[in-house]
Amino acid sequence: MxxxxxxxxxxxxxxxxxxxxxxxxxxxxxxxxxxxxxxxxxxxxxxxxGLVNGHTHAAMTLFRGYGSDLGLMEWLEQRIWPAEGRLDDDAVYWGTRLACLEMIRSGTVRFWDMYWHPEAVARAVQDSGVRASVGFPLVDGMDPERGKQVQAEGERTLDALAELGPHITPSLTPHAIYTVSEPTLEWAAGQAADRGLPLHLHFLEIEDEISGCETRYGIRPAELLDRVGALGPNTVLAHGVWMDQPELELVAERGATVVTNPASNLKLAVGRIFPYEAMRAHGIPVGLGTDGAASNNSLDLLAEVKLLALLQKHRQRDPKAMPAEEAWAIATGAQAPLLGGTPLAVGQxxxxxxxxxxxxxxxxxxxxxxxxxxxxxxxxxxxxxxxxxxxxxxxxxxxEEIVARARECARRLGVTDERSSD
Ligand SMILES: [Zn+2]
Structure with missing residues (x-):
């Protein structure tokens, strides 16, 4: 060919x-x-x-516009989690196809996904022709017993995804330190190391994560991740807006990548702007993500990169804080080799x-x-x-078929409004 x-x-x-x-x-x-x-x-x-989307939940295109304007926990607990309980393979497949369509249309060639029904996600990625890291959100509700079931399911899924060929990179995707118990985090880190796979998780998106971690474990979130072996050069940390100085140093030392999601952070009002200048000062690889279409609500990285640059200028009160060339390098994955962006060159x-x-x-x-x-x-x-x-x-x-089928699935899940259901 x-x-x-x-x-x-x-x-x-x-x-x-x-x-x-x-x-x-x-x-x-x-x-x-x-x-x-x-x-x-x-x-x-x-x-x-091509552009690289370092963090998303592709099939959440199905929930685009659903429960907009709510607080993060209210949005998750009252809208998203109940609706996600009704998902099946078919809905996730078509939601992911819709996401891939939107990404292809806006120049994204690879994305990092974390979502339910990962085998349906992977099938959609393959049928779309793009590349993705795929994993399902490991969530055990902080219950190590439930964690054992999640781990068994995780192993089965990793084995299945491993068969799928070069467009799919299976990954370990613990949801976050406030939804996953320490033993399950440790298991995920061990599996990632044993299988040579990336580990991709939400990290310090919201301030409450700090007090929750300190109350439960007596240490900061990055220290917890380090204790379970989850901080390393194969780790992608989504968000990282609330990292403190020692955490920046630890993440830098371990070589983990941090992916910032400016629109999602603004929309969910996480309360702090990504501290890019500190990441740069510590030499931390940084990528750009859209997060899911339920909290952005777009998967267009060319729109996202503008926010990335403007927010940093605003935060630093310095128009030189992020020149366009630097923002562009981040959007194409050139500042974070783990994310898999590739330059235009012979042999690539x-x-x-x-x-x-x-x-x-x-x-x-x-x-x-x-x-x-x-x-x-x-x-x-x-x-x-x-x-x-x-x-x-x-x-x-x-x-046309992708759009129609995704719309059908959203209606079946009961997440469309009246206007779109006639
Ligand atoms: Zn996310």
Whole structure:
């Protein structure tokens, strides 16, 4: 299977790109298609690396707009958790397809998921053609006995996900330290180490996590994670807004990655802006996530990256606090190798996007500044993952069916409003 992109603008020069079996084999001004290549015309396009969504709950597209404007715990306890109790494989599959559709349309090639029915998530990811780290939220309600059942289920799921091929990375995804007992956290860390898999969990999203941890364990959340072996170079910590100085030092020392989710933090009013300058000062790898569509409510990383940069400027009272180039590097995963973003280069996976050169938001010139401060996912015209064209000329195959089936599932779950149920 081979693909050629012709005449695309890369850093101001016209180039061609060839990919064979999902790998970029040639990139440069003289690269031409070869017989048998599928061809993408890039003559009105700019070639860019794909975006990486470092934290989401893809199938929560089903709950987009449901229970908006509630507090985090009220939203979870009264709306989301009861509705999630009614989920089945079919709903999660179509919710995830809808999420993948939205991500493909906005240039995301890989995401880090944490959600129920992970085998349905994985099937949806494979059928969509993108890449994802997949795991289900380990939750034992702080009950180690229940934790044993969760662990058995976790092992079975990891075995099943391991069979699924290169687009799926199974991962251990304990929900958070306030929903998972210490023995289950320790089990998850052990499994991740034994199987060489990433560990991905919510961490210091809300301030109450600190007092809860101190009351229960007498230590700070990062110390607890370290005690159970859950802090290491294969760990992705989602949020991290309430880390204190010693926690920053510990997380940096262990090499964990932190993923910030600006829109979700703002919408759920977590009360603090992600301390990026401290992360940078400690050399902590940082990625960008959208969180689920129930708390964002968009999966468009090109919209998210603007918030990322603006919030840091505002927080520091310094427009230089996060230049556009740095925000862009974070959105493409270039500042956090664990997240799996890849550069445009020979030998790298053929994961990339083409944006419309003449999209109004990208004119005139100043590409990176315009991508960060002006563009949304609307500027993306083609998305390629593993050398497969998932969107061409703004069209994703099967789009209508995906939207219709996801809507049907949301209605069945009783989470749509009256207007959308007629
Ligand atoms: Zn989350």
């Amino acid at each position: 081979s693909l050629a992109v012709v005449g695309a603008n890369l850093d101001g020069a016209r180039v061609g790109l060839r990919a064979v079996d999902g790998v970029i084999v040639a990139l440069g001004p003289d690269v031409e298609p070869e017989p048998g290549d599928e061809v993408l015309d890039g003559s009105a396009h700019i070639l860019l690396p 996976p053929a994961d990339f996007v083409l944006v419309r050169e003449q999209a109004p938001a990208l004119e005139p010139g100043h590409l990176v500044a315009n991508l960060v401060y002006a563009a949304t996912g609307e500027v993306v015209d083609a998305t390629v993952v593993d050398g497969q064209v998932l969107m061409r000329d703004g069209v994703v195959e099967g789009e």
